[in-house]
Amino acid sequence: MLRVVAPGVANRAVPGRRYDPECPAQCTGYAAYARADPSRAVPERKVIVAAIRTEGLYKVFGRRADEAVRRLQEGASREDVIPLGATPAVIDVTFDVKPGEIFVVMGLSGSGKSTLIRTLNGLLIPTAGHVYVGGDDIAALNPAALRTLRRDQMSMVFQHFALLPHRTVLENAAYPLKVRGLKKDERAAKARDALAMVGLDGWEDKLPQQLSGGMRQRVGLARALAAETDIMLMDEAFSALDPLIRREMQDQLLELQQRLAKTIVFITHDLNEAMRLGDRIAMMRAGRIVQIDTAEAILRKPANDYVAQFVQDVDRTRVLTAATVMEPVGDGALERGQPTVSPGTMLADVFSLSAQSPLPVAVVDDDRRLVGVIRRETLLSSMAAGDVAPTELTAEGEVTHG
Amino acid sequence: MDEWRIPIGVWVEDAIDWVQDTFQPVFAFIRDVLIAAYEQLSSLLELSPFWVMVLLLGVLGWLVRGWRFGVVGAAALLLIQFVDQWENAMQTLALVTIAVVVATIVAIPIGIVAARSRIVSNAVRPVLDFMQTMPPLVYLIPAVVLFRVGVVPGMIATVIFAVPPGIRLTELGIRQVDAEVVEAGHAFGSTPGSILRNIQLPLALVTIMAGINQVIMLSLSMVVLAGFVGAPGLGQQVLSAISRLDVGLGVEAGLSVVILAIYLDRVTAALGARSAVARLEQTA
Ligand SMILES: Nc1ncnc2c1ncn2[C@@H]1O[C@H](COP(=O)(O)OP(=O)(O)OP(=O)(O)O)[C@@H](O)[C@H]1O
């Protein structure tokens, strides 16, 4: 059974994000874990510099790109500059990705996600604006320095896999290590580990053509994992996987993330996936970023109708946590038989408890002190789109404190 | 009307004269190298008894295409011996081989550079069009001026005539390689040289081999014309058949060219198909 359960006490006792062997793979999502306690959203490092930063980034394809950028900067819309023969794919994008963060980019097909991610490692040169990786302006690096950066710090999973068709699965997974100049058996060993991680042991000697689409995607994943870089760029890295394996890969990514705290830019157009994985989500539309927020904030306060429409189908019970919908209680005692949950519990799990007991579900912290309660009414109204902050409900008199 | 004529011909003649005077040692050197290569190879091919050659070529055919092609190929080559054209055929084979080697050495690097640079590609394309559409006999004239009569101008003219498909298909093959796979090379920090060697060339190999196959076929069709400037071999035979209106000799020499051409075509095509990528495409 693949089910996300709230981080247990054992897990929450772990400071920072060290790996907890007692916690099975699917037990915690890092995002959920971090959401439960916002102070954990950023790993404990002395200086927090952005791992990746973009500033006023533009990428325009086609003719008269510079002219198009100038007009866009003056306030023209995307449609205004298309007659020039230009295709603006990324328009005025500014964001920071913090070290150790999973930063998800969401958007419909053609919204510029792949173009954006390609500018992050310099595969595409921005038409205007800057990309900084660890403080270096990508566009200012000489070719050798850029190669070193890519080789040692960034790996990438491609939307269409981009495997070497004439090389075996093992050679494909070992490719980044070969580039780095590792010895043959050393890189084979690491590549085997990476392949095992994505469940492809036994397929090492096959050619990519002999694999299904989902398996090929996992080879691409293994290749990026084998590189063991701090930064991973993942362009729809799970899109070709079936739901079960997809879930498994998501869990593995979260587990890996807890262990290694990589900086991940993850592209997807599956909102449930975005909400599940992302510490923060950037919503992209026609080249522009319309909102950057945590999953909950996007659900509760969509920046515009586009985002609201986008999120209306999302399974809120697996995004919202007990802490976000509970009515805070200053101090109080637990009633006998009252079901309890931790603040990071997904609403999906609160629902089943709530159904079993007539009493409100109590939210308790690590020391089993009561911090809030969740009534059935609150639970139900939290399923409606829009803001579900309990204080607001109280103000409207729909819920009264007992 | 005569005074309105644009004297392109005169200009070219002047240019050739100038080139000849200025680069005389270069041409002399090229000439010496090509003559030496030709003499080595043709004496090697001619000195081996015909049955040794037939056997070797038959075995080669068997190895690359299977026993049936080996047997039929050997029988066809034997036919050349029985129409008494063996020595001429070997001279032609030597000439073609050297022309193809030179053409390949020229074509692949130019094709690679053209694949990487739009500017080079755009500059090379009209030159190739020119080389392919100019009646090939025309190359023979400056070639003779620069390299004197004999086997060398024939070879040079053959190379010029045969090299364009080699360049074009090398460029095409490299450009056709999936851009995302090349990006993957860049994304993991490979150098452009390593991407060329490990990704682009292996994946372009089938197309490049098709280009070399074309080079061989064009060389063989040019080699007859090379007879006009004194290149030895089957071309000489065809030429003397024409001058004497000797239908029999013409057919025999022509047939020998065809047999050589088909043999070389099938063998090189099979070599192309044996490359890793081609095999992979068959299984896909
Ligand atoms: N190399 C290119 N040349 C010209 N236009 C391009 C190029 N690459 C992308 N575009 C254009 O840029 C826009 C954004 O494309 P992009 O591939 O970034 O979208 P995407 O969000 O990744 O879409 P998908 O979800 O379908 O992968 C599209 O309009 C596309 O046509």
Ligand SMILES: [Mg+2]
């Ligand atoms: Mg894309």
